[in-house]
Amino acid sequence: QVQLVESGGGLVQAGDSLRLSCVASGRTFSSLGMGWFRQAPGTERDVVAVINWSGGSIYYADSVKGRFTISRDNAKNTLYLQMNSLKAEDTAVYYCAADGESRSYAVRAQTGYEYWGQGTQVTVSS
DSSP: OOEEEEEOOEEEETTOOEEEEEEEESSOGGGOEEEEEEEOTTSOOEEEEEEOTTSSOEEEOTTTTTTEEEEEETTTTEEEEEEOSOOGGGOEEEEEEEESSOOSSOOOSGGGOOEEOOOEEEEEEO
């Protein structure tokens, strides 16, 4: 089992920055692929950014490429999402997820993630 706790969400203005954190416990964090997903009101949950266990494979959704950065600190069992130049359309609940496998590639599909956090709300006012 893996427990995931997100933090760092909040209400900001367009153009501002936020950093989300996700602390993992229960299994060796350094062996897990990790990802950030988001769900806006009335829409399905979608991938934002994902990273494999080593950090050697990263994928970003086109909508956030160049503005968001995913990273991990294996010594702190923590996954991060640095979000810059936020837009109103980034408003959503952001979820951290863990893949139970150590893969050479970052998994983009939600179905590849076995463990999920409860989410943190990010609201961007225009």
